Structure formats: C-alpha cells, structure tokens
Amino acid sequence: MRVSELSRSSGVPVATIKYYLREGLLHRGASTSPNQARYDESHLRRLRLIRALVEVGGLPIATVKDVLGAVDDPATGMHEVLGRTVYAITGTGGDEAGAFADAAEADVRVMTAHAGWHVSERAPALAGARSVLARLHELGQAPGDDTLRLWAEAADRAAEGDLRAIAHGDDREGAAETALIGTVLGDALLAALRRIAQESHSAARFRPECARADGETMDSSTIG
Known part of the structure; x- marks a missing residue:
C-alpha cells in the first residue's frame, strides 16, 4: 500500500x-x-x-x-521488553514524606513477602507504592497488615490475568501493545471496579436506617 x-x-x-x-x-x-x-x-x-x-x-x-x-x-528477552514498556508509563510518586519512609518500606515488605513477589529494586512501582503508603501514614490512615495482605492478593490476581493475555504469543509488538494498553486502561478499570465493590460492601455493612417513631425503618434512599 x-x-x-x-x-x-x-x-x-x-x-x-x-x-x-x-x-x-x-x-x-x-x-x-x-x-x-x-x-x-x-x-x-x-x-x-x-x-x-x-x-x-x-x-x-x-x-x-x-x-x-x-x-x-x-x-x-520478553521480560525486559515488557519491563521497558511498563516502566516507561509507571510514575514513582512524590517524595516519601520523610519520617514515614521507614514505615512505608515496612508495609511494602509485608505485601511483597505475602504475595511472594520478586521484583527489581529499581522498579518505579516500588517507589510509587512507598510514596503512597508514606502519605497514608502521614494522614493517620496507615493500613493494617491484614489490609496490606488483601491488597497484595488482589494486585497479584490482577497481574496474573494481565500476563495470561500475552504469555502465549510470539508477536513482540503485540505483547508490548497489550502490556501497555492493559496496564493503562486496566488501572482505570480496576479503580472503577473497586468503587463498585466498595459501594456493595458498604451497603451490606453500613446501610443507614432511620428508626421511625412507630418502630418501622426507612432506607436512606427514601429520606427527603
């Protein structure tokens, strides 16, 4: 053509x-x-x-x-091809909030140990995770170890799904494209799904009800 x-x-x-x-x-x-x-x-x-x-x-x-x-x-190798692609689009966040850097590093170790991850120390996502976790500590919202482990398990399953999409292909360009698009758009999709799940779990745990004088209850959606 x-x-x-x-x-x-x-x-x-x-x-x-x-x-x-x-x-x-x-x-x-x-x-x-x-x-x-x-x-x-x-x-x-x-x-x-x-x-x-x-x-x-x-x-x-x-x-x-x-x-x-x-x-x-x-x-x-394909691992490096995918690494170059994903590293290029991965931010490292801001600084690690000084005094909370050690706490953030400890949180990262909890998650990597629980999931059994082996990752290069120069991976930009490590710096990004430390930055976010340090900010959580700074704001008094530090997650407990159980929460960290749950987050690690969710991330591990998502990553496994990502890699299944490219594991059996021989097309290096296609693999890089899938890794890039899957990471960028997959991040957005996972964020949306997380909020959907949060709403569902919140409704199950905390759905507000207002007691009426006659003893009946009223869902929050009917409150004027």
Whole structure:
C-alpha cells in the first residue's frame, strides 16, 4: 500500500507517518521509485504500537524509541521488553514524606513477602507504592497488615490475568501493545471496579436506617 493508504488504514495522518519515518520509529517501506514506497501489515502493526505508546501511554518520542528498540532487538528477552514498556508509563510518586519512609518500606515488605513477589529494586512501582503508603501514614490512615495482605492478593490476581493475555504469543509488538494498553486502561478499570465493590460492601455493612417513631425503618434512599 502507498503512504496515503497506510494513513487511511491506520488513522495516522500522512505528515505524522513521515515524521515517524524521519525519527526512525517506523521502518522504511519498499522503494518503488525515488519518491515512492510501498508499505505492508508490518507498518500497520508498528503504527498501532506507536499510537498506543504516544496516545495511551503519553510517552515522549525519546522514550518510545527506547521501547521500540527493545521490541526490535532479538537479544532482548520478553521480560525486559515488557519491563521497558511498563516502566516507561509507571510514575514513582512524590517524595516519601520523610519520617514515614521507614514505615512505608515496612508495609511494602509485608505485601511483597505475602504475595511472594520478586521484583527489581529499581522498579518505579516500588517507589510509587512507598510514596503512597508514606502519605497514608502521614494522614493517620496507615493500613493494617491484614489490609496490606488483601491488597497484595488482589494486585497479584490482577497481574496474573494481565500476563495470561500475552504469555502465549510470539508477536513482540503485540505483547508490548497489550502490556501497555492493559496496564493503562486496566488501572482505570480496576479503580472503577473497586468503587463498585466498595459501594456493595458498604451497603451490606453500613446501610443507614432511620428508626421511625412507630418502630418501622426507612432506607436512606427514601429520606427527603
């Protein structure tokens, strides 16, 4: 297909495709004349991954190049490819609230030990978790060990589901795209599901009732 057809099929403007070509994010097509080239499905797959990295992941071009370099390097194992992808979109949070850093680190150890996780110390998510936990301590809302273990179990099951989606594929670009989109949109979905579950559990435990003088009860939804 010509570049105009590649643009229509991918939804990426021609000018943007040419920019990706100049920056080396997209490989050159097969030359058919001095000013013409033909593109194929491999270009569509790469554009889909680039769009996911830029539009969903919000990554700068330099970071996109790093991720694509790992995808294209056959010497880079799939674990590292996925690591480069997920690390690139993972924030580390703010500072660790000074005096509460040790408490936050202890909380992280409780969760990693309970779940049996083995993770690099340079994982940005570790720093992010410590930052959030330190803030909870600072605000007087430190979770107990039972809560930490429940959170770890929930996260572990979610991560297992994420990896099942890519564990059996041979397509490195597809795996990176799935990891990226699954992480970004999966985070949003898990947050929404958590709030749904919170409402359900809250209703079961704390549904407010107002005692009437005649001894009847009234659900909060009927209170004017």
